[in-house]
Amino acid sequence: MDFGLSEEQVLLKDTIRRYLETECPPPRVRTIMEAPSGHDPELWLGLAGLGVLGLHVPVEHGGSGLELLDAALAAEELGWACTPGPFLACALATVALVAAGNHEVGTRWLPAIAQGDAIVTFALGEEGDEWDAGRLATRARGGTLTGRKPLVPYAEIADAILVAAQDDDGPGLWLVERGAPGLEVTAQRTTDMTRRVAAVALTGAPATRVATGRTATDRARDAGLVLLAADAYGGARRCLEMTVRYVLTREQFGQPIGAFQGVKHQLADLATELDPALSLWWYAAHAFDRIRDRSERHAAIAKAHLTDLFDRVARVTTELHGGIGFTWEYDLHLWFRRSIFDRAFLGEAGYHRARAAELAGW
Amino acid sequence: MNLSYSAEYEQFRAEVRRFLAEHWTPEDAAATVSDPSSVATLGGAVRTDSRATTFRLKAIERAYLYRHVPRRYGGSEQPLDPLKAAIIGEEFRQAKAPGEVVGQGPSMLVPTLLEHGTEAQKERFVRDTLLGKIRWCQGYSEPGAGSDLASLKTRAVLEGDHWVVSGQKIWTSNAQDSDWMFALVRTEPDKPKHDGISYLLIDMQTPGLDVRPLRQMTGDADFNEVFFDNVRVPAENLVGRRGQGWVVSRSTLKHERALIGGSHLTRRAFDGLVMLAQALDLRGQPAIKDPTIRSRLVELEARLLANEYQGYRLLTMSARGDEPGLAGMVMKLSSTTLGYDIAKLAMDVMGDRALLAPGEPSAPAMGMFGTAYMWSLGVLIAGGAANIQRNIIAERGLGLPRDARK
Numbered sequence: 001m002d003f004g005l006s007e008e009q010v011l012l013k014d015t016i017r018r019y020l021e022t023e024c025p026p027p028r029v030r031t032i033m034e035a036p037s038g039h040d041p042e043l044w045l046g047l048a049g050l051g052v053l054g055l056h057v058p059v060e061h062g063g064s065g066l067e068l069l070d071a072a073l074a075a076e077e078l079g080w081a082c083t084p085g086p087f088l089a090c091a092l093a094t095v096a097l098v099a100a101g102n103h104e105v106g107t108r109w110l111p112a113i114a115q116g117d118a119i120v121t122f123a124l125g126e127e128g129d130e131w132d133a134g135r136l137a138t139r140a141r142g143g144t145l146t147g148r149k150p151l152v153p154y155a156e157i158a159d160a161i162l163v164a165a166q167d168d169d170g171p172g173l174w175l176v177e178r179g180a181p182g183l184e185v186t187a188q189r190t191t192d193m194t195r196r197v198a199a200v201a202l203t204g205a206p207a208t209r210v211a212t213g214r215t216a217t218d219r220a221r222d223a224g225l226v227l228l229a230a231d232a233y234g235g236a237r238r239c240l241e242m243t244v245r246y247v248l249t250r251e252q253f254g255q256p257i258g259a260f261q262g263v264k265h266q267l268a269d270l271a272t273e274l275d276p277a278l279s280l281w282w283y284a285a286h287a288f289d290r291i292r293d294r295s296e297r298h299a300a301i302a303k304a305h306l307t308d309l310f311d312r313v314a315r316v317t318t319e320l321h322g323g324i325g326f327t328w329e330y331d332l333h334l335w336f337r338r339s340i341f342d343r344a345f346l347g348e349a350g351y352h353r354a355r356a357a358e359l360a361g362w
Numbered sequence: 363m364n365l366s367y368s369a370e371y372e373q374f375r376a377e378v379r380r381f382l383a384e385h386w387t388p389e390d391a392a393a394t395v396s397d398p399s400s401v402a403t404l405g406g407a408v409r410t411d412s413r414a415t416t417f418r419l420k421a422i423e424r425a426y427l428y429r430h431v432p433r434r435y436g437g438s439e440q441p442l443d444p445l446k447a448a449i450i451g452e453e454f455r456q457a458k459a460p461g462e463v464v465g466q467g468p469s470m471l472v473p474t475l476l477e478h479g480t481e482a483q484k485e486r487f488v489r490d491t492l493l494g495k496i497r498w499c500q501g502y503s504e505p506g507a508g509s510d511l512a513s514l515k516t517r518a519v520l521e522g523d524h525w526v527v528s529g530q531k532i533w534t535s536n537a538q539d540s541d542w543m544f545a546l547v548r549t550e551p552d553k554p555k556h557d558g559i560s561y562l563l564i565d566m567q568t569p570g571l572d573v574r575p576l577r578q579m580t581g582d583a584d585f586n587e588v589f590f591d592n593v594r595v596p597a598e599n600l601v602g603r604r605g606q607g608w609v610v611s612r613s614t615l616k617h618e619r620a621l622i623g624g625s626h627l628t629r630r631a632f633d634g635l636v637m638l639a640q641a642l643d644l645r646g647q648p649a650i651k652d653p654t655i656r657s658r659l660v661e662l663e664a665r666l667l668a669n670e671y672q673g674y675r676l677l678t679m680s681a682r683g684d685e686p687g688l689a690g691m692v693m694k695l696s697s698t699t700l701g702y703d704i705a706k707l708a709m710d711v712m713g714d715r716a717l718l719a720p721g722e723p724s725a726p727a728m729g730m731f732g733t734a735y736m737w738s739l740g741v742l743i744a745g746g747a748a749n750i751q752r753n754i755i756a757e758r759g760l761g762l763p764r765d766a767r768k
Contacts, residue, residue: 001364001365001442001443001444001445001674001678002363002364002365002678003363003365003444003671003674003675003677003678004363004675004678004679004682005363006363069363244760244761244762247762248761248762248763255763256763258762258763259762259763259765261749261752261753261765263762264752264753264756264757264760264762265749265752265753265756267756267760267762268695268751268752268753268755268756268759268760269752271688271692271755271756271759271760272692272695272696272699272752272755273665273696275672275688275689275692275696276665276668276669276671276672276689276692276693276696277668278672278675279668279671279672279674279675280664280667280668280671282363282671282675283365283667283671286363286365290364290365290366291365291366291367298667301660301663301664301667302664304660304661304664305661305664305665305668350657353656353657353660353661354653354656354657356660356663357656357657357659357660362636362639362640362650362651362656362659
């Protein structure tokens with residue numbers, strides 16, 4: 001039994017951390033998030049160069065052939081740095097493509113994702129916060145897709161979109177390429193400016209079938225839940241670190257405000273909640289990789305718990321900063337906004353708690 | 363990272379089941395001594411009768427209990443394996459079989475003796491403590507020394523080959539039922555406060571020692587005041603060196619096992635809560651079908667799982683020789699606040715039946731969840747109140763300034 005990271009995993013995290021500290025500090029985050037696309041090709045190729053985009057791409061498709069846990073460790077670091085860009089979109093597409101096991105489509109897109117040459121996103125959710133592959137309204141008929149996906153990550157810059165939809169036989173997964181006739185992508189302004197979404201309308205758009213059934217879609221969703229939990233953990237950790245530093249330097253009543261018990265105890269409570277939560281998403285990632293019968297429920301529990309925590313940590317740490325925490329100039333709101341994406345995307349905490357209760361047979 | 367239950371583990375589970383089927387019959391289980399208050403706090407019967415002892419000895423022989431204690435002192439001395447430990451716990455609970463004895467003896471004194479005790483002390487106390495034959499209480503708090511424990515005043519003076527102890531302890535849980543006390547006493551009055559304390563083992567039958575019960579909010583009297591009037595304790599009962607008692611007592615806190623044990627009890631409380639919610643109806647349907655209760659259950663389960671997996675992580679760190687740091691400091695606060703919230707949800711699951719007092723026959727589970735709710739508050743205070751934990755976490759874990767203290 002072993003419940004810790006390997007040397008390679010620690011090295012991976014350190015490497016990503018060092019890269020993001022120099023290449024993606026908050027001023028750069030702001031530049032990218034204020035650009036029209038919310039995406040920086042240079043940063044993206046840098047991440048590809050570190051192998052971040054191909055961690056869980058199989059070796060035969062040009063990736064490292066690692067597991068979701070490794071991708072989640074990367075997600076933690078990206079959350080820590082508040083890194084803008086389509087990491088989650090491509091990670092979901094990767095899981096879906098691998099789970100689909102469609103060799104031809106995999107060969108076409110997976111190597112390009114790993115190298116940073118193509119951005120592939122994943123379109124699941126529909127109107128009314130619907131994330132269940134068995135209840136989707138988007139229909140496949142005669143090699144085309146028709147329907148609406150209102151909140152698709154980075155669809156605007158995607159080279160291809162994996163679309164969860166249904167045909168007469170039930171759920172399945174299809175791929176639509178950029179520029180396809182009947183594909184209309186409309187950019188949306190987003191609360192979290194570091195993760196963009198666009199509305200996708202499909203009107204008889206030509207599509208390639210990638211998988212039959214809902215397994216590939218469910219696996220991608222579960223992976224997404226774990227990656228969001230990891231991102232939330234990284235983000236929350238950063239908020240806590242920034243705030244500890246702030247309360248050690250900010251003085252009132254003749255002493256650092258961090259010397260007041262009111263402040264100390266609020267931070268201690270956050271640390272007490274956050275620290276064990278790391279083990280929860282580690283386990284959820286590990287279950288996704290190796291303990292399949294616990295995977296779905298743990299992903300749901302981890303997503304609900306960690307994104308709730310990120311929200312709380314971001315709120316309390318902002319409050320601890322006083323007025324400066326409420327300004328645009330101060331960086332903390334970047335993470336506060338990020339916590340909103342982590343909570344809302346793929347379904348909010350209450351939805352996943354209800355699923356977890358159902359999955360327990362309660 | 364590897365936590366998967368491989369075929370090896372499934373085989374191990376089957377072995378444990380066979381062992382239990384053979385050695386712990388339904389008649390044994392039916393003879394369970396039901397003490398509502400211990401059931402409520404510990405989630406299962408605590409037995410040290412001869413039937414239980416015979417069973418425990420066999421279970422130790424088969425390496426199912428006390429896996430962290432060397433064989434020569436009565437343990438089964440097994441390599442660290444939380445998965446096996448979890449399987450054993452699950453199967454023993456299922457069979458209502460006696461597990462490791464619950465109490466401050468096995469959880470606090472034994473690790474301390476194993477680290478600091480003399481050979482004679484280990485020989486004399488460890489085995490019998492593990493079997494519940496020697497029951498221990500902890501003599502730490504005093505009327506003037508609560509959160510500021512190191513200011514304790516009960517003094518011990520060496521006269522020949524005896525320490526002569528005078529003073530008073532308070533909040534001493536189960537002193538009335540204990541055979542021995544492990545106590546902190548002041549032996550070096552001239553030294554700075556932390557350096558003047560020694561760790562002493564005191565026979566509760568010694569003349570001059572007087573136990574007076576204190577009634578706690580549950581209505582029962584499980585804790586006490588203990589008075590010492592020239593109580594003579596053989597010098598050989600000193601654990602560690604003279605003046606090193608503070609360090610000796612702190613060393614127990616490092617023992618990760620205690621942390622795991624904590625989440626083990628919380629797991630039992632949570633499983634009990636789920637069973638309660640399945641068994642009780644609220645407004646015409648099982649309570650567990652109520653959306654609010656389901657959501658609260660999953661919230662609590664997330665915290666419980668986080669603590670359990672954090673236990674795995676701490677064990678892995680300890681096996682690798684890494685310092686746990688913040689991860690170790692937060693466990694007490696995390697698990698006691700969780701225990702409180704679990705007990706509170708049980709009260710809500712009972713709905714208006716929470717009005718019925720413990721022991722009232724018409725109360726669900728004889729009202730033991732009401733007792734557990736009150737006890738969960740006691741646990742939050744015991745062993746360093748929550749705000750003391752917060753100070754430790756903030757100061758040592760996060761590096762914030764220390765409070766002014768003398």
